[in-house]
Amino acid sequence: MPFIKGEDRNQIHLLPNTLDDFVEEESPVRVIDAYVDCLALEELGFQVYSGARAGQKPYRREDLLKLYLYCYINGIRSSRKMETETKRNIELMWLISKLQPDHGTLSAFMRNNQAAIKKLFREFTLMLKGFGLIDGQLVAIDGTKIKANCSKKQHFNANIVSKKLEHIDEKIDAYLRDFLTEDNRQKKQEITDKLEVYQKRMHELQIIKEELKETGENQLCVTDPDAKSMKNNGKHEVCFNVQTAVDSKYKLIVDCDTVNDVNDQGQLSNMAHKTKQVFPDQKTTIVADTGYYNYLEIIDVVDESTELLIKPQKGKQTKVASGFDKANFKYDSINDRYICPLGYELPFKWNGKQDGKEYKRYTCEAFDFCGQKESCTSAKGGRAVTRLSDEEVIEQITENTRRQSNIYKQRGQIVEHPFGTIKRHWGYTYFLTRGLASVGTETNLICLAYNLKRIIKIIGVKELIRLLRDRAPLILKMYNVYLSKIA
Numbered sequence: 001m002p003f004i005k006g007e008d009r010n011q012i013h014l015l016p017n018t019l020d021d022f023v024e025e026e027s028p029v030r031v032i033d034a035y036v037d038c039l040a041l042e043e044l045g046f047q048v049y050s051g052a053r054a055g056q057k058p059y060r061r062e063d064l065l066k067l068y069l070y071c072y073i074n075g076i077r078s079s080r081k082m083e084t085e086t087k088r089n090i091e092l093m094w095l096i097s098k099l100q101p102d103h104g105t106l107s108a109f110m111r112n113n114q115a116a117i118k119k120l121f122r123e124f125t126l127m128l129k130g131f132g133l134i135d136g137q138l139v140a141i142d143g144t145k146i147k148a149n150c151s152k153k154q155h156f157n158a159n160i161v162s163k164k165l166e167h168i169d170e171k172i173d174a175y176l177r178d179f180l181t182e183d184n185r186q187k188k189q190e191i192t193d194k195l196e197v198y199q200k201r202m203h204e205l206q207i208i209k210e211e212l213k214e215t216g217e218n219q220l221c222v223t224d225p226d227a228k229s230m231k232n233n234g235k236h237e238v239c240f241n242v243q244t245a246v247d248s249k250y251k252l253i254v255d256c257d258t259v260n261d262v263n264d265q266g267q268l269s270n271m272a273h274k275t276k277q278v279f280p281d282q283k284t285t286i287v288a289d290t291g292y293y294n295y296l297e298i299i300d301v302v303d304e305s306t307e308l309l310i311k312p313q314k315g316k317q318t319k320v321a322s323g324f325d326k327a328n329f330k331y332d333s334i335n336d337r338y339i340c341p342l343g344y345e346l347p348f349k350w351n352g353k354q355d356g357k358e359y360k361r362y363t364c365e366a367f368d369f370c371g372q373k374e375s376c377t378s379a380k381g382g383r384a385v386t387r388l389s390d391e392e393v394i395e396q397i398t399e400n401t402r403r404q405s406n407i408y409k410q411r412g413q414i415v416e417h418p419f420g421t422i423k424r425h426w427g428y429t430y431f432l433t434r435g436l437a438s439v440g441t442e443t444n445l446i447c448l449a450y451n452l453k454r455i456i457k458i459i460g461v462k463e464l465i466r467l468l469r470d471r472a473p474l475i476l477k478m479y480n481v482y483l484s485k486i487a
Helices: 029-037 061-073 079-088 090-095 103-112 114-131 158-181 185-215 268-278 295-301 317-322 391-403 411-425 436-459 461-478 480-486
Strands: 138-147 155-157 219-221 228-232 235-247 252-259 284-288 306-310 330-332 337-339 345-354 357-363 384-388
Touching: 029 061, 029 090, 029 436, 029 461, 061 079, 061 090, 061 103, 061 436, 079 090, 079 103, 103 114, 103 436, 114 252, 114 268, 114 436, 138 228, 138 268, 138 411, 155 158, 155 185, 158 185, 185 219, 219 228, 235 268, 235 411, 235 436, 252 268, 252 436, 268 284, 268 295, 268 306, 284 411, 295 306, 295 357, 295 391, 306 391, 345 384, 384 391, 411 436, 436 461
Parallel strands: 138 284, 284 306
Antiparallel strands: 138 235, 155 219, 228 235, 235 252, 330 337, 337 345, 345 357, 357 384
8 A cells, every 4th residue: 555554443442441551652732631640629718528528529629620621731621612612622532531510610610710720830830930931030010911702893982972872862863863754664663673773772872871971980881890991902902911920030921911001011019029929039130111111110129139221211202302301301300400401500499299198399480581491391381291209219210220221122032921922822912701800810720821831841741740749848838928918
């Protein structure tokens, strides 16, 4: 025969194969098995059942967790697809002993163990630290938008509601005119049915309009109220904002969070503090892009053990072009005043307080005769500049970032590595669940799967299994104190 011929599917063997014969020695599934077997799931907060009660027996939590980790690593998140895989995937048959939990059981496992899964991810991070795979010397912070399980048509704001109501009004007027001029009874009934549909839709929009007014929110997603419209890849989509802190040594995720803030400006201190919980007693350099630039957040982050490298945001284009951006105003610390680009003084006027931070305000007195007021400011009282009490910290960070530009330039290649794998390679560009808590659990599972697959690549299957079996129990005991603090 000119072709390679396979074995007859009806061939009988004297000594049948075992499942273990079909799983390669270097298969990542063996790592998942070893990892979960060394966990104390009850201590991590997983719901553990005794199996002693009457009725249908429960599945072991270990088996369901193994199933989840295997599927997330292999690009499978849907509980129905997981159920299908248990019936045809030989590696999964080996991993969970041919069990076939239904999709309802799988969904309930994730829903009922949200806090435990979050704690599991942090325990895994501490284990990485114990293995020496993360060192915390240089950590990059960044966020990415992942689409929510919500249609764009179910997203509303005041402007959208007004336009839709206006459109419905026009349609109703048109149908009413047709109704008055129509003599055919069947046609009139059709018009009446359409009018009822539009009136019902108008009532729904009025409810949404009132809800926006009562809550004070500027937008609402009917399908998932926690989701927000955000700018994503140059267009507005209903998303969640996934934040990560990534260690530079092997591009492993130190911590993650899921928020519904439309930008990153309020997340710097959040992610920096999460990072410092993992590396509390060492010097850490944190790098972040200009999207995180926020004076109050920066001041909260920097301390004796934390160095921050971040570039300031560019001022308004008109100010930059005219040369009157705040960066061009020089501070005279001896006389406590600012000097504008034309050489005029902005003396101190009064003290203020914002979000618990004290600041000083300096106001120009030469705006009437400097000849450049229109280029400098639109304020009637002249240009004003504010200076925080900790402004020297901001200035020092700006200078440090400029001097260490070679380190700052590494930010993209560090933090974009996980995003590239998760969104482009695995295709996780959207969430399957709804609600901030459930979406956050998805994020933790995705990041845990990324870290696990990454260390398999770095260390190798056999060596990693040895480390897990020999060292993991000791590491768990060593870091129990840390886990209790960051739970």
